[in-house]
Amino acid sequence: MAQTFTFELVSPEKVLLSGEAEQVLLPGAEGDMTVLPGHSPLISTLRPGVVDVVLGGSKASVFVRQAFAQVEPERVTVLAEKAVDVAELTGAALSEALSQAEADLASAKDDAERLVANQAIDTLSRLKA
Structure with a gap:
């Protein structure tokens, strides 16, 4: 084992x-x-x-x-x-998570917040493809 x-x-x-x-x-x-x-x-x-x-x-x-x-x-x-x-990130749930990450990017106050939001968008976009 x-x-x-x-x-x-x-x-x-x-x-x-x-x-x-x-x-x-x-x-x-x-x-x-x-x-x-x-x-x-x-x-x-x-x-x-x-x-x-x-x-x-x-x-x-x-x-x-x-x-x-x-x-x-x-x-x-x-x-x-x-x-x-x-496995639960399909269809509407994935679109919602991606929309939230894009909203986080739009409201980011500094480079660190923009980096984290961009990383989330990148990962979620790859999962969506």
Whole structure:
């Protein structure tokens, strides 16, 4: 059996994913990172993007915004202000999320806010295609 670690993805409303993961791909603020069992400890903000998790041989994908990850050798926790299962981001839900990101871009007050909004628009546009 492959080595695993405990993984949790939590939003203010609920725990979206929880279980023993084989690997996690995180959209880190400085670039994508893959976490495997025994990873060195770190805390990182996440840019808007998709968290891909391999749980029990199956893959789950969740779009996150305003999130950060805490990585320990035997545990990864992602706390996200906004998180939606990619499978649920179809049709109207995807259009609504994209409209919200475009509204965030229009109301951005500085370069940092514009960057985050543009990253969300880029990721959501790729999901829509």
